[in-house]
Amino acid sequence: xxxxxxxxxxxxxxxxxxxxxxxxxxxxxxxxxxxxxxxxxxxxxxxxxxxxxxxxxxxxxxxxxxxxxxxxxxxxxxxxxxxxxxxxxxxxxxxxxxxxxxxxxxxxxxxxxxxxxxxxxxxxxxxxxxxxxxxxxxxxxxxxxxxxxxxxxxxxxxxxxxxxxxxxxxxxxxxxxxxxxxxxxxxxxxxxxxxxxxxxxxxxxxxxxxxxxxxxxxxxxxxxxxxxxxxxxxxxxxxxxxxxxxxxxxxxxxxxxxxxxxxxxxxxxxxxxxxxxxxxxxxxxxxxxxxxxxxxxxxxxxxxxxxxxxxxxxxxxxxxxxxxxxxxxxxxxxxxxxxxxxxxxxxxxxxxxxxxxxxxxxxxxxxxxxxxxxxxxxxxxxxxxxxxxxxxxxxxxxxxxxxxxxxxxxxxxxxxxxxxxxxxxxxxxxxxxxxxxxxxxxxxxxx
Numbered sequence: 001x002x003x004x005x006x007x008x009x010x011x012x013x014x015x016x017x018x019x020x021x022x023x024x025x026x027x028x029x030x031x032x033x034x035x036x037x038x039x040x041x042x043x044x045x046x047x048x049x050x051x052x053x054x055x056x057x058x059x060x061x062x063x064x065x066x067x068x069x070x071x072x073x074x075x076x077x078x079x080x081x082x083x084x085x086x087x088x089x090x091x092x093x094x095x096x097x098x099x100x101x102x103x104x105x106x107x108x109x110x111x112x113x114x115x116x117x118x119x120x121x122x123x124x125x126x127x128x129x130x131x132x133x134x135x136x137x138x139x140x141x142x143x144x145x146x147x148x149x150x151x152x153x154x155x156x157x158x159x160x161x162x163x164x165x166x167x168x169x170x171x172x173x174x175x176x177x178x179x180x181x182x183x184x185x186x187x188x189x190x191x192x193x194x195x196x197x198x199x200x201x202x203x204x205x206x207x208x209x210x211x212x213x214x215x216x217x218x219x220x221x222x223x224x225x226x227x228x229x230x231x232x233x234x235x236x237x238x239x240x241x242x243x244x245x246x247x248x249x250x251x252x253x254x255x256x257x258x259x260x261x262x263x264x265x266x267x268x269x270x271x272x273x274x275x276x277x278x279x280x281x282x283x284x285x286x287x288x289x290x291x292x293x294x295x296x297x298x299x300x301x302x303x304x305x306x307x308x309x310x311x312x313x314x315x316x317x318x319x320x321x322x323x324x325x326x327x328x329x330x331x332x333x334x335x336x337x338x339x340x341x342x343x344x345x346x347x348x349x350x351x352x353x354x355x356x357x358x359x360x361x362x363x364x365x366x367x368x369x370x371x372x373x374x375x376x377x378x379x380x381x382x383x384x385x386x387x388x389x390x391x392x393x394x395x396x397x398x399x400x401x402x403x404x405x406x407x408x409x410x411x412x413x414x415x416x417x418x419x420x421x422x423x424x425x426x427x428x429x430x431x432x433x434x435x436x437x438x439x440x441x442x443x444x445x446x447x
Contacts, residue, residue, distance in 0.1 A: 042249075042250055042251035042252065043250070043251065043252045043253070043254060044250050044252070044253045044254070044274050044275060045254050045256070045272070045273045045274050045275070046067070046253065046254065046255045046256070046273065046274065046275045046276065046277060047256060047257075047258040047264045047267060047268065047273040047275070047276045047277070047279075048063060048064075048067075048233065048255050048256065048257045048258065048276075048277045049063055049257070049258070049259060049261070049264070049276070049277055049278055049279075049280075050063050050257065050259065051230075051233050051257050051259070052064045052230075052257075053230050055211060055212075055225075055228075055230075055235070056134075056206065056209075056210075056211055057071075057072045057189070057192050057194065057211065058125075058128060058129045058134050058136055058191070058192075058194070058199075058206065059134075059135065059136060059137060060129070060136040060137040060138035060139055060190050060191075061137035061138060062137075063277050063278055064277075065189070065190075066277050066278065067255065067277065068189040068192060069189050069192075069221060070221060070222070070223045070237055070253055071219040071220075071221040071222070071223045071224060071225055071237055071240070072189060072192035072193070072194070072219060072220050072221045073087055073088050073109070073117075073192060073193050073220040073221045073244075073245075074087050074088065074186070074187065074188055074189045074191075074192050074193070075087060075088050075089045075103065075122070075186040075187065075191075075193065076088075076089055076092070076183070076186060076187035077187055077188070077189075078187055078188070080295070080296040082296075084183075084184065084187050086106065087106075087245070088105060088106060088109050088117055088122070088193050088220070089103045089104060089105060089106070089171075089186070090104050090105070090106045091103070091104045092104075092183040092186075094180075094182075094183075097178055098175075098178035098179055098180050098182070099174060099175045099176075099177065099178050099179075100172065100173070100174050100175070101172070101173045101175070101182055101183060102170065102171075102172050102173075103122075103170070103171045103172075103173070103183075103186075104169060104170060105117060105118070105119060105122065105168075105169045105170070105171070106244060107169065108244040109220075109244050110242050110244055111195050111218045111219065111220050111242070112217075112218050112219045112220070112224045112240045112241075112242055112243070113195075113216075113218045113242070114242045115195070115218075116168070117193055117220060118165075118168040118169070119165035119166075119167065119168050119169060119170055119171045120165055120168070120196060121193055121194070121195055121196045121197075122165075122171050122193055123159075123160075123163045123165055123171065123196070124194075124196025124197075124199070124200055125191060125192070125193050125194045125196060125199075126142075126143055126146075126160065126163060126191060127152055127158065127159055127160055127163070127204070128194070128196065128199055128200050128204070128206055129142075129143070129190075129191045130143055130149060130152040130153050130160070131152060131153075131158075131204060131205060131206065132153060132154070132155050133205050133206065134205075134206050136190075136191075138190050139153070139190070139191060140153075141185065141190065142185050142186060142188075142190050142191050143160075143185075143191065145175045145176055145177065145179050145182065145185075146160050146162040146163060146173055146174070146175060146176070147160065147161055147162025147174045147175065147176055148160035148161040148162045148163070149162070158203070158204035159204075162174040162175065162176075192220065192221070193220050194211075194220065195218045195220075198210050198215075198216060198218055199211075211225065212225070212228050213225055213226060213227070213228055214228075219240060221240065221243070222239070222240055222243045222245060222246075222247075222248045223237035223238060223239060223240055223248065223253055224237060224238060224239075224240045225237055226238045233256060233257025234254070234255070234256050234257070235254070235255045236252060236253070236254050236255075237252065237253040237254075237255075238251065238252050239251060239252075255277075256273075258273075261279060261280060261281050261393050261394055262281070262394065264276055264279060265279065265281060265284075265287050265288065268288055268292075269287065269288065279293075280302070280393045280394070280395045280396070281393065281394040281395055282334075282335055282336055282337060282394050282395050282398045283337075283338070283394070284336075284338075284340070285336075285338035285339055285340065286338055290338070290339065290340070293339065293340035294340065302335075302341070302395070302396075302399075304388075304399075304400075304403070306319050306322070311384050312375075312377055312383050312384055312386075315375045315376050315377065317371045317372065317374055317375035317376075318371075318372065318375045318376075318377060318383070320361060320368075320371050321368040321369070321371040321372040321375065321411065322368075322407065322411075323361050323368075324361050324362065324363065324364045324365075324367055324368040324371065325363075325365055325368035325369075325406055325407055325410040325411050326363065326402075326403055326406045326407075327363045327406065328343055328360075328363065329343060329363075330402065330406075331343075331399060331402050331403065331406075334398050334399060334401075334402035335395045335398050335399040335402070336395065345358075345360040365410035365411075368410060368411060369410070369411060372411055379412070380411055380412040380413045380414075383413060383415065384415075385415040385416070385417055386404075386407070386413065386415065386416045386417070387417050387419065388400050388403075388404075388416065388417070388418045388419070389418075389419045389420075390419075390420070391418040391419065391420055392420040397418070400418050401418075404416040404418075
């Protein structure tokens with residue numbers, strides 16, 4: 001077993017992120033909001049912020065992605081100390097030039113129906129995630145370097161020629177170029193291991209709702225899905241009795257949709273829920289205690305998009321002026337006065353358009369005024385009304401109000417309107433929550 005197979009001392013997920021690895025999910029922890037979760041009756045009750053109508057583990061994003069580790073096993077995983085551990089794979093060994101990696105599957109690894117997890121399942125999981133019809137949001141962060149990846153994502157092939165299965169317990173992956181941290185790219189739940197024969201049809205496409213209990217729903221993680229009501233926003237998981245890892249301490253996990261963050265907070269305080277998938281309020285620490293939101297640092301972001309196709313964002317100087325007029329330290333304080341979030345500037349991701357030399361614009365009110373005066377609009381008087389949509393959560397509302405006040409104070413802009421629904425109007429400014437290569441946490445950069 002090589003030093004890579006042993007978890008290479010000192011080379012952690014944090015180091016990979018600083019090197020621009022782009023692996024941006026945790027392994028098995030719930031999202032912020034599970035810090036003090038206690039389920040005395042063995043049942044963990046989680047409030048979920050949206051009505052997710054698709055719980056496939058192969059989407060690579062969305063609120064439900066944060067719960068993937070409940071019922072799906074990943075190749076490897078990182079713990080809360082950023083140390084890598086075996087999971088489906090027990091070892092990972094590169095060749096001398098780091099272009100070929102050999103992975104050994106745990107002989108005890110089985111699905112919830114008791115069938116073995118084989119090399120064919122791993123290969124099929126990776127290839128299904130890369131199929132264009134699967135619409136996986138982040139598969140490139142994991143598999144873009146594999147020989148044959150482009151052919152599959154481009155719709156020209158069903159298989160990656162760089163993934164070989166010499167036997168049912170071994171997977172050999174050939175890369176287009178050396179990658180010393182390729183094994184780390186697999187150590188997450190972006191592309192978990194599914195039963196390929198159940199999830200893929202004869203054309204290599206994903207079978208509709210193959211993961212549901214009604215369709216057989218074979219899973220690979222510590223729990224299995226036993227109840228599903230998409231319209232009612234309810235899911236229930238019970239222990240996978242065939243799980244090959246440590247036995248879960250919980251007997252059941254229930255997830256119920258509660259769209260309103262204020263209502264969810266009240267229910268958490270009353271003890272009707274134990275955790276929340278992603279609770280975004282400015283007063284989370286005040287309402288539920290600082291310990292509630294504690295946990296490993298997750299490099300993610302909450303940011304506002306500037307739509308360059310809409311006026312006045314079609315002018316680069318207007319965009320830059322709006323950004324430079326905002327004090328991002330003050331923005332974070334307004335959004336989360338007591339934490340738990342911390343300000344970041346750029347979360348490096350292996351996505352098209354990432355700029356490794358990115359430097360955030362400084363907070364410079366005078367420079368912002370100058371840019372606005374030099375723009376095609378000549379100043380604040382001729383700007384059309386700035387529409388901000390998707391301002392629906394308490395934290396987003398606090399951030400939007402702070403930004404509007406900064407624009408009024410530093411640029412003289414007073415015509416700003418906020419709407420809760422993104423679908424109500426296609427506006428030039430939209431908040432969102434996701435890992436980002438082109439914006440800063442609670443900040444912006446010119447597209």
